[in-house]
Amino acid sequence: MYEENIELIRSLIENQREPYALLSFIGDTIDAMRTDVEGIRVTKEFYEAVSRIADSLVVIDQEISVDSE
Structure with missing residues (x-):
């Protein structure tokens, strides 16, 4: 479900992108997961x-x- 996001995060880490951008994308991914975990x-x-x-x-x-x- 979040494979693309996770692969992008891994790519950002591998390419040592800006910490702010990396943490922002991780936060966005966790926010989306939080929505999907509601009630399960x-x-x-x-x-x-x-x-x-x-x-x-x-x-x-x-x-x-x-x-x-």
């Missing part, structure tokens, strides 16, 4: 994947914090 059941695998996203957000936050000092 998810598995433990979903929560494990979201946990990996949270771990990645910690690293991104550290990168942003170091650069803004």
